[in-house]
Amino acid sequence: MTGTVRIAGSDGMIRRGPESIRILASTRKAELKEEHGIRKPLPPERYVDFRDGEVKPGDPTEDRAFNAEMRWEAMAGEDYLTPVGSFFVRSHAATPSIDAAEWTLRVEGPGVEWTLELGYEDLSRMPSVSITRALECAGNGRAFFEELQGGKVEGTPWRLGAVGVAEWTGVPLKEVLERAGLKDTASEVMLESLDAARMRRPLPVEKAMEDGTLLAFGMNGEALVPDHGFPVRAVVSGWAAVASVKWLGRIYVSETPLSSPWNTDKYVMTGGELGARREPVKERGVKSALELRWPARISRGKNTIHGRSWSGHGVIARVEYSVDGGTWREARIFGPNVSGAWAQWSFEWDATPGEHEVRVKATDDLGNMQPDTMPWNELGYLYDGVVGHPISVG
Ligand SMILES: Nc1nc2c(c(=O)[nH]1)N[C@H]1C(S)=C(S)[C@@H](COP(=O)(O)O)O[C@H]1N2
Ligand SMILES: [Mo]
Secondary structure (H helix, E strand, O other), rough: OOOEEOOOOOOOOOOOOOOHHOOOOOOOOOOOOOOOOOOOOOOOOOEEOOOOOOOOOOOOOOOHHEEEEEEEHOOOOOOOOOOHOOOOEOOOOOOOEOOOOOOEEEEEOOOOOOEEEEEHHHHHHHEEEEEEEEEEEEOOOOOHHHHHHHHHHOOOOOOOEEEEEEEEEEEEEEHHHHHHOEEOOOEEEEEOOOOOOOOOOEHHHHHHOOEEEEEEEOOOOOOOOOHHHOOOOEEOOOOOHHOOOEEEEEEEEEEOOOOOOOOOOOOOOHHHHHOOOEEOOOOOOOOEEEOOOOOEEOOEEEEEEEEEEEEOOOOEEEEEEEEEEOOOOEEEEEEEEOOOOOEEEEEEEOOOOOOEEEEEEEEOOOOOOOOOOOOOOOOOOOOOOOOOEEEEOO
């Protein structure tokens, strides 16, 4: 451990109030349309901006003001990673402006021997790793519960663009927990944010200790930008991105199960086949998307269609496509295929004029395959079903 790690005094409290964080954009809901909650540019060719005409005070969907979906055509011609300038944003309050020099992360609770307080410098001096992983919102694909299956769901109607792959650099959470003297009796790890949403969601200690669970300060080789969690966010590989809390401020380690609205009220699988059960959303499934606009328009004749498939469980083993409900054929997978990230693929299509639908379904190396339809759940999470991409050929 470096000598600069600060250990809190005997009352276990180093008090640092929210005054060290300036919330730049107002979070007052009526003002959302004027004062953007997201700071980075959202060029319309790269993003679906849910703020457009959709934010009404009192509307249960008003937090769409903090959401921007990536347009899949923005990935056409890109390498493996999603550029930060195209990466989707999903926040529950405005992006806060946090001064790294003032920032600290406290690690405390009955599950650790000591209270640890780390500054940005302290964390960046610890041994770090870089991992390439997808982040995908639990609600990605939600629109299809309604559009394809006629089910009613609340929340942002994402199609497939609430996903991205980045190279995340940071310190494994495990290292930090060990430096705080993690006890054998530790049970859950609550990750708490500093933004106005004060997001907090518990992780089982086993997941917190995995190599793929990071306290990340870097994204694609640069410091995180504010919208993606500067100065430090969690990256929890394989799980829906709600676990990857941005703008971290405190980590509370318990010896008993923990709950917060983020694993009991929102971000739970409930309704439909689950009845009244409310199970916290965890692992992501398997999905695919074409690198085309929705709906797409292409020219007749030979086209190479590109896309990507991803799984929360393993690497993509097979990708098949079908045009207008015809025979399933195999697409060609190429390039890197990192577990927990995605695989790129392509196929050739001799397109005839008219309206078409292209379906793609992927299978991972554990045999998880995208189903034709998804059992409905009340909050519209984890839609993995095969989707027909509308393509008009001129
Ligand atoms: N502090 C905080 N962390 C958060 C959220 C949030 O609203 N506040 N949203 C979560 C959800 S639901 C998702 S999908 C991801 C989105 O990460 P991104 O905006 O970097 O793409 O962040 C997660 N972490
Ligand atoms: Mo999300």
